[in-house]
Amino acid sequence: MKKIMGLDYGDRRIGVAVSDVFGWTAQGLEVIERRRDGAELDRIALLVKENEVGEIVVGLPKNMNGTIGPRGEICMEFASTLRESLSLPVHLWDERLSTVSAERALLEADVSRKKRKQVVDKMAASLILQNYLDSKR
Numbered sequence: 001m002k003k004i005m006g007l008d009y010g011d012r013r014i015g016v017a018v019s020d021v022f023g024w025t026a027q028g029l030e031v032i033e034r035r036r037d038g039a040e041l042d043r044i045a046l047l048v049k050e051n052e053v054g055e056i057v058v059g060l061p062k063n064m065n066g067t068i069g070p071r072g073e074i075c076m077e078f079a080s081t082l083r084e085s086l087s088l089p090v091h092l093w094d095e096r097l098s099t100v101s102a103e104r105a106l107l108e109a110d111v112s113r114k115k116r117k118q119v120v121d122k123m124a125a126s127l128i129l130q131n132y133l134d135s136k137r
Helices: 039-050 070-086 098-108 113-136
Strands: 003-009 013-019 026-033 053-060 090-094
Touching: 003 039, 003 070, 003 113, 013 039, 013 113, 026 039, 026 113, 039 053, 039 070, 053 070, 053 113, 070 090, 090 113, 098 113
Parallel strands: 003 053, 053 090
Antiparallel strands: 003 013, 013 026
């Protein structure tokens, strides 16, 4: 059985999470810094291989009224690029408030601002993936 990877695609960073082999739980894996040379695609490809990933879920930021804005368009383009370069199924998943939820959980856990910055994207990716996994059950 293959794992599922969750990605929170942001302006500067990409949060990465991966499921267990049964597709029950999502674990934050790492945060990839985005670079002009597109090296993040190579890193994702390597993580897909190392973690035996069979499909990918990319968070799709929608507006509160359900429409898709410029940020969503960028994520859809990214998902399409992944689909082509990795030849894997790539799903878009409504991620409204996932970063907000991650931020709130870290605040409640009293995590310092500096540490929050390092883990919030990874945690948002975990939330996106976990919500996707839960919806399939």
